Amino acid sequence: xxxxxxxxxxxxxxxxxxxxxxxxxxxxxxxxxxxxxxxxxxxxxxxxxxxxxxxxxxxxxxxxxxxxxxxxxxxxxxxxxxxxxxxxxxxxxxxxxxxxxxxxxxxxxxxxxxxxxxxxxxxxxxxxxxxxxxxxxxxxxxxxxxxxxxxxxxxxxxxxxxxxxxxxxxxxxxxxxxxxxxxxxxxxxxxxxxxxxxxxxxxxxxxxxxxxxxxxxxxxxxxxxxxxxxxxxxxxxxxxxxxxxxxxxxxxxxxxxxxxxxxxxxxxxxxxxxxxxxxxxxxxxxxxxxxxxxxxxxxxxxxxxxxxxxxxxxxxxxxxxxxxxxxxx
Amino acid sequence: xxxxxxxxxxxxxxxxxxxxxxxxxxxxxxxxxxxxxxxxxxxxxxxxxxxxxxxxxxxxxxxxxxxxxxxxxxxxxxxxxxxxxxxxxxxxxxxxxxxxxxxxxxxxxxxxxxxxxxxxxxxxxxxxxxxxxxxxxxxxxxxxxxxxxxxxxxxxxxxxxxxxxxxxxxxxxxxxxxxxxxxxxxxxxxxxxxxxxxxxxxxxxxxxxxxxxxxxxxxxxxxxxxxxxxxxxxxxxxxxxxxxxxxxxxxxxxxxxxxxxxxxxxxxxxxxxxxxxxxxxxxxxxxxxxxxxxxxxxxxxxxxxxxxxxxxxxxxxxxxxxxxxxxxxxxxxxxxxxxxxxxxxxxxxxxxxxxxxxxxxxxxxxxxxxxxxxxxxxxx
Numbered sequence: 001x002x003x004x005x006x007x008x009x010x011x012x013x014x015x016x017x018x019x020x021x022x023x024x025x026x027x028x029x030x031x032x033x034x035x036x037x038x039x040x041x042x043x044x045x046x047x048x049x050x051x052x053x054x055x056x057x058x059x060x061x062x063x064x065x066x067x068x069x070x071x072x073x074x075x076x077x078x079x080x081x082x083x084x085x086x087x088x089x090x091x092x093x094x095x096x097x098x099x100x101x102x103x104x105x106x107x108x109x110x111x112x113x114x115x116x117x118x119x120x121x122x123x124x125x126x127x128x129x130x131x132x133x134x135x136x137x138x139x140x141x142x143x144x145x146x147x148x149x150x151x152x153x154x155x156x157x158x159x160x161x162x163x164x165x166x167x168x169x170x171x172x173x174x175x176x177x178x179x180x181x182x183x184x185x186x187x188x189x190x191x192x193x194x195x196x197x198x199x200x201x202x203x204x205x206x207x208x209x210x211x212x213x214x215x216x217x218x219x220x221x222x223x224x225x226x227x228x229x230x231x232x233x234x235x236x237x238x239x240x241x242x243x244x245x246x247x248x249x250x251x252x253x254x255x256x257x258x259x260x261x262x263x264x265x266x267x268x269x270x271x272x273x274x275x276x277x278x279x280x281x282x283x284x285x286x287x288x289x290x291x292x293x294x295x296x297x298x299x300x301x302x303x304x305x306x307x308x309x310x311x312x313x314x315x316x317x318x319x320x321x322x323x324x325x326x327x328x329x
Numbered sequence: 330x331x332x333x334x335x336x337x338x339x340x341x342x343x344x345x346x347x348x349x350x351x352x353x354x355x356x357x358x359x360x361x362x363x364x365x366x367x368x369x370x371x372x373x374x375x376x377x378x379x380x381x382x383x384x385x386x387x388x389x390x391x392x393x394x395x396x397x398x399x400x401x402x403x404x405x406x407x408x409x410x411x412x413x414x415x416x417x418x419x420x421x422x423x424x425x426x427x428x429x430x431x432x433x434x435x436x437x438x439x440x441x442x443x444x445x446x447x448x449x450x451x452x453x454x455x456x457x458x459x460x461x462x463x464x465x466x467x468x469x470x471x472x473x474x475x476x477x478x479x480x481x482x483x484x485x486x487x488x489x490x491x492x493x494x495x496x497x498x499x500x501x502x503x504x505x506x507x508x509x510x511x512x513x514x515x516x517x518x519x520x521x522x523x524x525x526x527x528x529x530x531x532x533x534x535x536x537x538x539x540x541x542x543x544x545x546x547x548x549x550x551x552x553x554x555x556x557x558x559x560x561x562x563x564x565x566x567x568x569x570x571x572x573x574x575x576x577x578x579x580x581x582x583x584x585x586x587x588x589x590x591x592x593x594x595x596x597x598x599x600x601x602x603x604x605x606x607x608x609x610x611x612x613x614x615x616x617x618x619x620x621x622x623x624x625x626x627x628x629x630x631x632x633x634x635x636x637x638x639x640x641x642x643x644x645x646x647x648x649x650x651x652x653x654x655x656x657x658x659x660x661x662x663x664x665x666x667x668x669x670x671x672x673x674x675x676x677x678x679x680x681x682x683x684x685x686x687x688x689x690x691x692x693x694x695x696x697x698x699x700x701x702x703x704x705x706x707x708x709x
Binding site: 217219220222223225226227228229233237238241242244 | 376379380381400401402403406407408410411412413414415416417418419427428431432491
């Protein structure tokens, strides 16, 4: 046996890398099961170690407690049934009941709070509407543009392609303010349009599809022309079906970016919480004066990333095909 | 009747000229081959006829109608590509239906998902057309397969099918056999010839393989550097090439070209060999060409002696590459299997040229007739 010292080192480095990538997800999932105390100290009230799933020691749900705090009338009506007790004593009995009723396992509590305190289903629906619209519009714009840049001969083609490449270098944050002002002047802030329109032209999409179309043989296009297709028919009926792997790769980049985007929705959605996208849902648990509620926040985070991870696992094979397509042929 | 006329066309990409002054008339029902080395402009000419390339000047007529600026699909020509270019996401049947749908259905009837419910009658008609074509090409069993599931020969037939279904006035074929293996290529040659006879449609066929051109076509155009050098029947091109370039390109192995001279009386001498073959021209430097089969192995009156440098065994024949003193180029001769006895590399071979079959070229490479009675310089 020839023992290669390089192999264990390589594996060690790869494992290290994997740990660095996985660790935040590990904490996110673990925290989503734990109470605030466990998250902050790593122990429960009896001093037991929390571990991955937490100890699931029951704690008082603060939201439940606050909304059920006994009110004057309740105390008064109970005082009639319990003669001989002071107002304070009755109040304490009621309070004890409430506290007991609001005792919940932290995992259950975090996830119910995520879906009740923040209308997370609504946010998820918004996320689907926004990311799907963005992707579809990006395809509608990018495919014809990429086709023209890859396959048609016209004056200024190289110049336009250079502009596309230059646009790849501009970060969104640089143009966020002018974009916001434009949308505000058009009266479009706080609308789906504000979330979607700035993203419809994806230079990355144009660039990626152009590179893919360069590898598609011209014969397909000529065959389409001989068969009587218009240039747009060629794009939708010939180029689109051959470009499915590349489109899938682009879809993942686009959907992941806009599903997870916190910055832009935060800028243009200022009032109406009905338009919040899933990442904004985490803000509900960011309570500046009383400290953040990390448990429910992490529950929201888990809920947001799960659809993406499931989608990736389903499309994994095609996704990797898409990334390596340039190596084919 | 549907003849295709190409008149004085020029085509260039930037400063590089691809087609220079080509005029050609393609007769109805003819099988014409455009043959030449790669980069000679033959594919460009085909694509110009198809309408896929614009031209700088000139005119194209189909049935005396000017189609120079008519869209490819409206010229009613069909093209078979080297890569077949079958739409990979569609089955063979859908591939064949595509040109028919685009021609016969309205854009509303072609609308995705719902369109087909408004075009039932039309689609039935088209299905019949497809199955007729599939019958001719023996594609029936393959109709529901996708191109990826077909072998090379089957893809070739499917591509022919897509071209045939709409009954075009001419087939344009761009090296359709070059992606097939050698045995299948030879087989498809005869299939294509048969198909041409059966369909009675014009075939315009582009190839760099002179064997395909010689075996299949009624006429062939030999192209080089953007010009047609010679347009004639295959046997004429083989036996009477009008210049050295054509002579060298057509025929395998390559024709032997040797420098020669004529003396005061017109007697021809090739290298050191003085013949008693009298020509009409006197005191001139010329070139002579003879094909590998036009030699005589004769041990009494030998004109040349050469040493064997390389032997190619083709089964029925042997090609010997000979080094003959006084000539810088090697001479290739063909010997039938029966005459091949104990010849090895470096053996010495004596042979004579059959002077009856010799071709004469002037110093510029243009062939002329130098035998006794007619002396007429042909202009290329």
